[in-house]
Amino acid sequence: MSTTALTQFSIPLLMGNSLNAWSEALVGFNLLGLPLGLVILAAIPLVFIALYSLTYGVYGERKISAFMQDRLGPMEVGKWGLLQTIADILKLIQKEDILPTSADRFLFVIGPGILFVGSFMAYAVLPFSPAFIGASLNVGLYYAIGIVAIEVVGILAAGWGSNNKWSLYGAVRSVAQIVSYEIPASLALLCGAMMAGTLDMQQINLLQSGSYGFAHFYLFHSPIAWLPFLIYFIASLAEVNRAPFDIPEAESELVAGYFTEYSGMKFAVIFLAEYGSMFMVSSIISVVFLGGWNSPLPNLGSFALNTWTNGPVWGAFWLIMKGFFFIFVQMWLRWTLPRLRVDQLMYLCWKVLTPFAFVSFVLTAIWEIYVP
Amino acid sequence: MQELDTVGQGSVRVTRKSDKLVIVEKDLATEQMVLAMGPQHPSTHGVLKLECLTDGEVITEAVPCLGYLHRCFEKCCENVDYPAIVPYTDRLDYLSAMNSEFAYAMAVEKLLDIEIPRRVEFIRVLVSELNRIASHLVAIGTYGIDLGAFTPFLFCFRDREIILGLLEWASGARMLYNYIWIGGLAYDVPADFLKRVREFVNYFRPKTVELNNLLTSNEIFLKRTHGIGIMPPEVAINYGWSGPMLRGSGVKWDLRRNDPYSIYPELDFKVAVPDGKNSVIGDCLSRHLVRAIEMEESLKIIEQCIDKMPSSEGFNSRSAIPKRIRPKAGEVYSRAENPRGELGFYIESDGKSTKPVRCKARSSCFVNLSAMKDLSKGQLIPDLVAIIGSIDIVLGEVDR
Amino acid sequence: MEEGKAVSQSVQQSAAAYSMIQEQFGSALSPLDANETMPFFEVVETARWVEIAHFMRDHAKLKFNYLACLTGVDYPAEEKVGIICNFESLALLGHKLAVKLKCQRHGGSLPSISCLWHTANWHEREVFDLFGITFAGHPEMRRILCPDDWEGSPLLKDYKVQQSYRGIKVPY
Numbered sequence: 001m002s003t004t005a006l007t008q009f010s011i012p013l014l015m016g017n018s019l020n021a022w023s024e025a026l027v028g029f030n031l032l033g034l035p036l037g038l039v040i041l042a043a044i045p046l047v048f049i050a051l052y053s054l055t056y057g058v059y060g061e062r063k064i065s066a067f068m069q070d071r072l073g074p075m076e077v078g079k080w081g082l083l084q085t086i087a088d089i090l091k092l093i094q095k096e097d098i099l100p101t102s103a104d105r106f107l108f109v110i111g112p113g114i115l116f117v118g119s120f121m122a123y124a125v126l127p128f129s130p131a132f133i134g135a136s137l138n139v140g141l142y143y144a145i146g147i148v149a150i151e152v153v154g155i156l157a158a159g160w161g162s163n164n165k166w167s168l169y170g171a172v173r174s175v176a177q178i179v180s181y182e183i184p185a186s187l188a189l190l191c192g193a194m195m196a197g198t199l200d201m202q203q204i205n206l207l208q209s210g211s212y213g214f215a216h217f218y219l220f221h222s223p224i225a226w227l228p229f230l231i232y233f234i235a236s237l238a239e240v241n242r243a244p245f246d247i248p249e250a251e252s253e254l255v256a257g258y259f260t261e262y263s264g265m266k267f268a269v270i271f272l273a274e275y276g277s278m279f280m281v282s283s284i285i286s287v288v289f290l291g292g293w294n295s296p297l298p299n300l301g302s303f304a305l306n307t308w309t310n311g312p313v314w315g316a317f318w319l320i321m322k323g324f325f326f327i328f329v330q331m332w333l334r335w336t337l338p339r340l341r342v343d344q345l346m347y348l349c350w351k352v353l354t355p356f357a358f359v360s361f362v363l364t365a366i367w368e369i370y371v372p
Numbered sequence: 373m374q375e376l377d378t379v380g381q382g383s384v385r386v387t388r389k390s391d392k393l394v395i396v397e398k399d400l401a402t403e404q405m406v407l408a409m410g411p412q413h414p415s416t417h418g419v420l421k422l423e424c425l426t427d428g429e430v431i432t433e434a435v436p437c438l439g440y441l442h443r444c445f446e447k448c449c450e451n452v453d454y455p456a457i458v459p460y461t462d463r464l465d466y467l468s469a470m471n472s473e474f475a476y477a478m479a480v481e482k483l484l485d486i487e488i489p490r491r492v493e494f495i496r497v498l499v500s501e502l503n504r505i506a507s508h509l510v511a512i513g514t515y516g517i518d519l520g521a522f523t524p525f526l527f528c529f530r531d532r533e534i535i536l537g538l539l540e541w542a543s544g545a546r547m548l549y550n551y552i553w554i555g556g557l558a559y560d561v562p563a564d565f566l567k568r569v570r571e572f573v574n575y576f577r578p579k580t581v582e583l584n585n586l587l588t589s590n591e592i593f594l595k596r597t598h599g600i601g602i603m604p605p606e607v608a609i610n611y612g613w614s615g616p617m618l619r620g621s622g623v624k625w626d627l628r629r630n631d632p633y634s635i636y637p638e639l640d641f642k643v644a645v646p647d648g649k650n651s652v653i654g655d656c657l658s659r660h661l662v663r664a665i666e667m668e669e670s671l672k673i674i675e676q677c678i679d680k681m682p683s684s685e686g687f688n689s690r691s692a693i694p695k696r697i698r699p700k701a702g703e704v705y706s707r708a709e710n711p712r713g714e715l716g717f718y719i720e721s722d723g724k725s726t727k728p729v730r731c732k733a734r735s736s737c738f739v740n741l742s743a744m745k746d747l748s749k750g751q752l753i754p755d756l757v758a759i760i761g762s763i764d765i766v767l768g769e770v771d772r
Numbered sequence: 773m774e775e776g777k778a779v780s781q782s783v784q785q786s787a788a789a790y791s792m793i794q795e796q797f798g799s800a801l802s803p804l805d806a807n808e809t810m811p812f813f814e815v816v817e818t819a820r821w822v823e824i825a826h827f828m829r830d831h832a833k834l835k836f837n838y839l840a841c842l843t844g845v846d847y848p849a850e851e852k853v854g855i856i857c858n859f860e861s862l863a864l865l866g867h868k869l870a871v872k873l874k875c876q877r878h879g880g881s882l883p884s885i886s887c888l889w890h891t892a893n894w895h896e897r898e899v900f901d902l903f904g905i906t907f908a909g910h911p912e913m914r915r916i917l918c919p920d921d922w923e924g925s926p927l928l929k930d931y932k933v934q935q936s937y938r939g940i941k942v943p944y
Contacts, residue, residue: 011672039743065522065523066521068525069522069526069527070526070527070530071526113567165405169429169753188422222381243520245593246520251414252414252415252517252518252519252757253415253753253754253757254522254753255414260631322521334522335523336521336523336524336586337520337521337590337592338516338519338520338521338587338590338592338593338596339519339520339521339596339754340592340596341595341750341752341754341755342429342754343752344595344596430824431905437914438916438917439916439917439918439919442917442918446927447926447927450927450929478823483809485808504927512899574809603936604839609837609838609862609863610837610889610890610891611890611891612838612839612840612889612890612891623862623863625862625863630863630866702807702809702810703809703810703812704809704810705809705810705840705841705856705858705870706809707840714840714842716840716858718841718843718856718858720845724923729845730845730846731845732841733843734840734841734858736844738894738898739894742890742891742893743890746890764918767841771917772917
């Protein structure tokens with residue numbers, strides 16, 4: 001079913017139109033007996049993270065927050081401040097890499113690394129386009145949920161290794177928060193998995209294809225699908241430490257939380273990891289609930305909008321746009337809402353989100369069993 | 373289990389079984405941690421240091437350590453002439469310099485027993501109410517930041533910028549004005565100043581509503597401030613609280629009304645006290661609400677000042693300034709309602725010198741902050757931040 | 773001038789309040805200095821100060837619940853230092869009164885009223901810091917504005933700043 005459904009709705013482009021055509025071609029690309037294709041395969045998400053966090057993540061957030069706050073944002077470096085991020089990167093590269101004397105050297109150095117690896121490894125199962133996925137695992141969703149949790153180790157290492165009381169507070173808060181919010185987040189995603197009947201990310205996408213565009217998305221699959229969607233969105237904010245749940249790095253309370261002591265490129269890596277996981281959770285939510293790389297446009301009679309706007313390149317466009325939309329919502333919330341307190345955060349997780357996640361889990365199951 | 377002995381800090385109980393130590397019980401009595409909050413910390417509003425004794429996130433004791441910004445204001449005053457103290461008073465509470473100048477000028481005028489032209493009084497009230505709004509804008513904006521809301525801060529600063537522009541136009545300086553002199557003003561206000569102030573009032577009214585919608589009616593903001601740091605009114609008075617802090621505790625006390633000075637008796641305004649409907653009386657939210665209401669009341673006062681302002685014809689802002697300021701021997705304690713509370717000046721003159729023998733500034737922030745130890749007991753760290761923010765300290769005035 | 777009238781009325785109130793304290797404590801107090809700007813009396817028997825303060829705070833017709841200010845003053849001519857407390861019955865009776873106390877200039881001591889008014893705690897620490905008056909019965913008599921190991925009392929008229937503080941040259 002999979003390949004036929006795809007060929008039906010995608011315009012043949014470049015490398016043919018079978019599922020994962022690009023990534024499989026890359027895997028087969030061995031130059032002089034070296035698996036160069038695999039390296040390129042791994043490098044693509046990395047380059048993507050770097051490019052997107054430079055442009056949309058940093059510059060975009062600055063501009064968006066500036067417009068929300070009735071100001072202009074960066075305007076000095078380049079036209080409309082376009083080169084501001086480049087200047088920032090140059091500054092960060094030149095900065096001294098400070099290693100506090102009392103810090104635990106090993107943990108302090110390895111912390112940002114683990115943090116970044118955690119967020120980057122999840123990209124392996126992210127279906128960027130019908131023709132491209134890093135690793136087409138049949139337990140892709142499960143892997144994505146699990147691997148993101150590795151960040152906790154990095155945060156704890158960074159916070160503990162800094163040997164700073166504020167960092168420690170940040171790290172401990174962060175671990176409590178992320179571990180707690182994994183539960184409603186996973187339950188909400190399980191609802192999506194139940195609707196799909198598979199954990200394979202490509203299959204989940206594929207099952208949401210159809211000529212009516214957005215109507216096939218799982219968000220509109222059942223009358224209660226909006227509940228796990230909402231729960232996952234809220235929980236994902238907490239998982240990536242974004243406002244109003246930015247308690248681990250609450251700048252007015254904990255200075256900067258677990259990365260108080262970091263400077264230079266280590267600081268940049270932490271930021272990169274944060275932007276990486278921001279996009280990761282945004283794309284997971286768009287894969288599971290909003291059709292991933294499927295075009296939301298429906299076929300309207302002779303205007304076959306859906307057919308025209310599907311395909312490997314279009315797929316990448318849609319996924320990234322959907323991800324960016326959720327990142328925009330994250331920014332929007334960040335610049336609007338104050339921060340919750342630790343106990344209120346836990347209250348929200350255990351007494352509000354988790355019960356509702358269970359309710360939505362059961363209701364989705366009932367829907368899947370009894371409604372054809 | 374033959375014998376029990378205690379190891380470490382009484383946290384782990386162990387027993388000996390055939391020469392091996394076996395852990396019987398861990399009651400995890402943890403050590404308390406000393407946490408130095410400040411002097412470099414984003415939410416202590418300057419160089420305040422709080423030595424917190426924490427048990428996890430709960431603060432068992434927070435002791436404020438002051439003096440990082442101590443600039444010997446009182447010693448300086450004893451070494452300069454009376455008019456030369458005015459710029460120093462600016463630097464006490466640098467967010468409401470006009471009000472500080474006003475309080476100081478009034479104190480010396482009481483000692484000199486001179487009469488001030490009416491237009492001068494109106495301009496003084498006008499500029500200090502403008503400055504009060506600017507100061508409350510900073511207080512509210514930074515309070516938002518303390519609780520993690522960034523946008524209200526920039527909205528506040530955008531509007532404050534207009535006030536600073538107006539005051540700069542009048543005095544020539546943005547923050548530290550040296551505008552209200554003993555017996556008069558440095559200059560009359562520029563032509564069209566009143567028109568521009570009225571424009572500002574009309575512009576700012578809707579903005580206060582916007583600010584309240586954004587911050588004061590935000591659910592998370594309410595959750596963070598409602599019922600936090602409650603100060604009962606009797607204790608507040610006993611602690612010498614004044615200004616929005618005291619009014620937040622439900623005491624209807626405003627020096628502009630209860631110990632009237634200048635032209636305030638002629639003006640119609642409401643003393644803001646929380647009604648207890650939305651907030652617990654005496655909590656952080658009440659104090660925030662008082663400031664929010666006070667801004668609107670200040671707008672009213674400003675409008676009345678513009679309406680009642682005597683004409684500038686034949687007016688010399690320096691006409692009442694004595695040639696040589698040498699008060700007769702005596703002492704005075706005079707005070708004024710500042711945005712942060714009662715700013716009092718105790719001035720003692722020996723009747724011979726042009727310098728005061730003693731000039732003490734009774735700083736409202738200093739007194740308000742002294743309740744910190746009581747307020748912070750048993751609070752969480754985020755609540756401590758909320759409490760400091762609601763006290764709205766300016767370290768320049770605390771340390772003098 | 774209206775203001776002058778208002779002030780003299782407040783002086784009358786202060787005088788009335790003073791006479792009640794005078795009735796109770798008699799010779800422990802000096803006569804009232806009923807000036808227009810700040811009516812005050814002096815407590816001669818400083819040992820009875822806490823008792824007097826307690827009476828001032830709790831008596832039903834005095835109710836000085838608010839200590840507005842506590843100032844230290846140096847009187848080099850008399851070889852004395854002193855404090856001035858500005859009391860007020862806030863929101864209750866509305867009268868104001870100032871009280872002066874003096875003690876010897878070096879190593880002087882006065883009773884602390886921080887047990888009666890919490891606000892006196894920090895004010896007394898400040899006076900201790902800047903004038904060197906110790907307050908007996910104060911829970912935490914240490915410096916507040918200057919560093920703990922600073923030398924001298926800066927607001928005394930004959931204060932000479934120390935040459936160096938922890939290896940840093942002080943006068944510039």
